[in-house]
Amino acid sequence: MELSIDLSGRDVLVTGSDLAARQAVRRYAAAGANVFRLSVPEGAAGDGPLPERPFLIAAVDDGQPGWEPLLERARAAGIPVAAEPAAGPTGHVTLVGGGPGTLDLLTVGAVTALRDADVVFYDRLAPYQELERLSSGRLVDVGKQPGHHKIPQADIEKLMVDAALAGENVVRLKGGDPFVFGRGGEEVAACVAAGVPVNVISGVTSAISVPAAAGIPVTHRNVSHMFTVVSGHAPLTEEEHTHLAGLGGTIVVLMGIGTLPQLAAGLRRAGMRADMPVAVVERGYRPGQRTTIAELATIESAASGCSNPAVLVIGEVVGVAMASRNHAAASADLDRLAASLLEA
Numbered sequence: 001m002e003l004s005i006d007l008s009g010r011d012v013l014v015t016g017s018d019l020a021a022r023q024a025v026r027r028y029a030a031a032g033a034n035v036f037r038l039s040v041p042e043g044a045a046g047d048g049p050l051p052e053r054p055f056l057i058a059a060v061d062d063g064q065p066g067w068e069p070l071l072e073r074a075r076a077a078g079i080p081v082a083a084e085p086a087a088g089p090t091g092h093v094t095l096v097g098g099g100p101g102t103l104d105l106l107t108v109g110a111v112t113a114l115r116d117a118d119v120v121f122y123d124r125l126a127p128y129q130e131l132e133r134l135s136s137g138r139l140v141d142v143g144k145q146p147g148h149h150k151i152p153q154a155d156i157e158k159l160m161v162d163a164a165l166a167g168e169n170v171v172r173l174k175g176g177d178p179f180v181f182g183r184g185g186e187e188v189a190a191c192v193a194a195g196v197p198v199n200v201i202s203g204v205t206s207a208i209s210v211p212a213a214a215g216i217p218v219t220h221r222n223v224s225h226m227f228t229v230v231s232g233h234a235p236l237t238e239e240e241h242t243h244l245a246g247l248g249g250t251i252v253v254l255m256g257i258g259t260l261p262q263l264a265a266g267l268r269r270a271g272m273r274a275d276m277p278v279a280v281v282e283r284g285y286r287p288g289q290r291t292t293i294a295e296l297a298t299i300e301s302a303a304s305g306c307s308n309p310a311v312l313v314i315g316e317v318v319g320v321a322m323a324s325r326n327h328a329a330a331s332a333d334l335d336r337l338a339a340s341l342l343e344a
Contacts, residue, residue: 008032011051015039015067016060020086023116024060026136041066053079060084088116093160093170093191095184097177097203098126100210102285103134109201110173117171119163121156125175125309137171153183157190164196177205181231181254205229207252210284210311214291216321223316224249232256232263232312241266250315257308261300267314272296277318282310293318 012033014024021037029035036054037047041064057074059067059081071081094113099105106127114120117137122128124143131139142151142159151159156172163170178184178200191198207229211218218227226249230236233255236244244251245267256263257280268274274297282290294302296314 005056006032007056009034010055011036011053012056012058013038013051013054014058014060014084015041015070016062016084016086017064019090020062021060021084022118023087023136024058024084027115028058030132030136038070040064041070053077055079057081058084061086088113088169089197090118090167090169091164092197092199093164093172093187095172095174095178095187095198095200097182097201097205098123098173098175099204100206100213100285101125101127101175103127103130105204105209105285107201107203110203113171113201114173116169118168120171120173121159122173123175126173128173131173135171137169153186157187160187161190161194161196164191165194174203175206176254177203180205180207180229181233206284206309206311207254210281211252211279211313211317213284213289214279214281214313214321216279216281216313217317218250218252218313220317220320223320226250227252227315229254230256232259235259235262236266238266238269241270245270245272250313250317253312253314255308255310256312257303257306257310260303260312263312264296264300268296272314276314277316277322279313279318279321280306280310281313282306282308284309284311293322 007028010033012028013036014021014028015038018039025035025037036051038050039047057071057079059071061083074081096110096113098110111134114135117135119138119140120131120135121140121142122131140159142156160170160172172187174182174184176182184200188198188200208218219225226247228244228247228249228251230251230253232253253263274295276296278294278296278299280292280303292303292306
């Protein structure tokens with residue numbers, strides 16, 4: 001059970017060692033509380049004054065014995081005690097996949113890593129709008145846009161490594177999954193080269209989730225038993241067009257608006273049917289989400305007003321989604337007809 005309490009101006013005593021309690025101290029301070037510290041059960045000279053009767057005791061599990069008698073006395077006196085996990089280790093980096101940009105698709109591991117972070121370096125496609133609610137650490141925007149990298153990749157890697165070497169718990173928050181066109185492999189390599197411990201928390205890739213947001217399954221029984229994920233940042237070669245067209249199944253292209261004309265023309269030259277269904281899903285899970293559906297021969301003109309971030313889906317599964325939508329619309333029409341007849 002979770003409770004939301006207004007702590008503005010309230011006295012909160014955070015117990016536990018300085019290292020283990022650092023995240024809890026930041027979180028309660030960010031919530032507007034007057035934070036007091038008790039770092040060892042017997043008290044410490046450096047802790048400073050303690051409140052006469054705190055509104056809440058945040059008990060950090062720092063592994064030290066001797067805290068329970070204090071907490072029992074607090075409970076007996078009617079002072080609430082909130083159990084708090086210890087902060088994560090310092091001096092390491094966690095690459096976190098943020099999914100397609102909605103908090104609903106953040107994993108439990110991602111939320112935990114963000115809660116424990118001392119600093120978060122985030123991308124523009126990550127769910128950054130709610131980061132202040134998820135993390136009390138420093139938030140640093142290192143987002144890149146097509147054709148404009150305000151912080152080059154090498155500098156991002158240096159920021160991560162330098163922060164970890166300075167003893168901070170670093171989270172690199174990326175859109176989608178760090179290892180799906182996210183340059184996560186390069187960032188792991190930079191950490192390893194610098195001797196910085198690093199781990200990866202996978203995210204929900206937009207290659208699957210964004211089509212799903214538009215009602216398009218990337219596989220469907222008796223329609224498509226495979227899908228291929230392609231980066232749309234650079235045009236493909238003729239050999240790659242031929243390979244894709246010959247594979248069958250579903251083709252999913254990430255950030256493919258800029259190269260859509262070359263892709264559509266290349267697939268047709270490689271023998272793909274001109275009437276193959278194609279969908280462009282823009283801004284998946286975000287305000288203004290829009291889906292444009294056409295055939296391979298006409299998608300370039302149909303999508304002339306589309307822009308990234310977008311996911312292209314090429315294949316018969318787009319027709320499955322269209323059929324489902326038509327069925328839903330027909331059912332709605334029947335419901336309206338039945339209702340009008342009953343009213344009559």
